Amino acid sequence: DAKTTQPNSMESNEEEPVHLPCNHSTISGTDYIHWYRQLPSQGPEYVIHGLTSNVNNRMASLAIAEDRKSSTLILHRATLRDAAVYYCILRPGNTPLVFGKGTRLSVIA
Amino acid sequence: DAGVTQSPTHLIKTRGQQVTLRCSPISGHKSVSWYQQVLGQGPQFIFQYYEKEERGRGNFPDRFSARQFPNYSSELNVNALLLGDSALYLCASSLSSPPGANVLTFGAGSRLTVL
Numbered sequence: 001d002a003k004t005t006q007p008n009s010m011e012s013n014e015e016e017p018v019h020l021p022c023n024h025s026t027i028s029g030t031d032y033i034h035w036y037r038q039l040p041s042q043g044p045e046y047v048i049h050g051l052t053s054n055v056n057n058r059m060a061s062l063a064i065a066e067d068r069k070s071s072t073l074i075l076h077r078a079t080l081r082d083a084a085v086y087y088c089i090l091r092p093g094n095t096p097l098v099f100g101k102g103t104r105l106s107v108i109a
Numbered sequence: 110d111a112g113v114t115q116s117p118t119h120l121i122k123t124r125g126q127q128v129t130l131r132c133s134p135i136s137g138h139k140s141v142s143w144y145q146q147v148l149g150q151g152p153q154f155i156f157q158y159y160e161k162e163e164r165g166r167g168n169f170p171d172r173f174s175a176r177q178f179p180n181y182s183s184e185l186n187v188n189a190l191l192l193g194d195s196a197l198y199l200c201a202s203s204l205s206s207p208p209g210a211n212v213l214t215f216g217a218g219s220r221l222t223v224l
Contacts (some may be wrong), residue, residue: 043113043199043215044152051210087147087151096142096165097213099151 002077004088009104011076017088020073020103027068032091035062035073037084038102039089044087111135113202113216121222122190130185130219135200140164141183142213143152144199147148152199158183187221 005023011017024033033084035047048055048062050071055062062072087102116132121169122128134141140159144152158177162217181202187194197220201213 036213041217043201044210044213044218046214049210049212090117096154096157096167097152098154099144101151108185 004090004100005087006088006100006103008101009106011106011108012075012081014107015077018075018078018105019074020086020088020105021070022072023070024088024090025037025069028088028092032095033062033068033071034089034097035060035069036087036089036090036097036099037082038087039081039084044099047086068092072073075081078105078107080107113144113200113214115145115198115200115216115219117219119220119222120215121224123224124190124192126190127186127188128190128220129219130187130198130200132183132200132202133187134183135214138202138204138214139181140205141177141181142201143183143185145169145188146199146218147161148196148199158188173205182215190200190223194221195221197221 031062032051034049036044037047038044048060050062063072085102085104087099095105115132142157143155146152154167155169156175161177172188186191197218199215199218201215203211203213
């Protein structure tokens with residue numbers, strides 16, 4: 001299984017941008033980079049995904065390094081509702097999502 | 110539209126018993142996956158079904174089984190329950206047998222406690 005490395009935890013102030021890093025040095029050319037998050041007492045929730053180019057949606061932005069060995073999930077203005085565990089996942093072809101331990105994001109009011 | 114619904118939300122069983130968990134996917138989604146999440150860990154893949162056929166299986170013992178029905182709903186069965194089976198069981202649906210870009214929608218899970 002493709003592997004990712006994320007910090008165990010991060011902290012942010014409310015209404016400030018948050019940059020969540022993910023390293024995936026063994027990524028292959030067909031691996032999509034997916035981000036999911038899990039709020040307390042809920043199932044994981046899709047955030048964003050990309051292959052090579054940066055991506056934006058209503059929830060976040062995904063910045064992918066030119067060599068694809070790392071990526072950053074950007075929350076433009078953190079709110080208390082963004083406090084969650086964020087998972088960075090590589091998806092090689094027709095395979096299930098393989099979750100690591102993720103990054104626990106705390107948001108301070 | 111209703112999201113992925115799972116039942117029951119909570120249940121308590123004793124060692125050796127059997128349990129059946131149920132999942133209704135989002136309307137139009139033909140693929141269902143099951144995950145187990147032990148406290149403090151990320152979800153672990155158990156099964157994937159697409160069009161009523163098993164398309165993938167994780168590293169779980171044969172005590173775990175699943176099936177998908179013609180309406181694309183699914184059941185997960187666990188026999189001979191062990192204390193270590195205590196976990197949140199998550200169901201996720203997607204539009205098709207996923208290529209790398211496909212997106213999964215998860216339910217809120219069924220929390221199983223084995224005493």
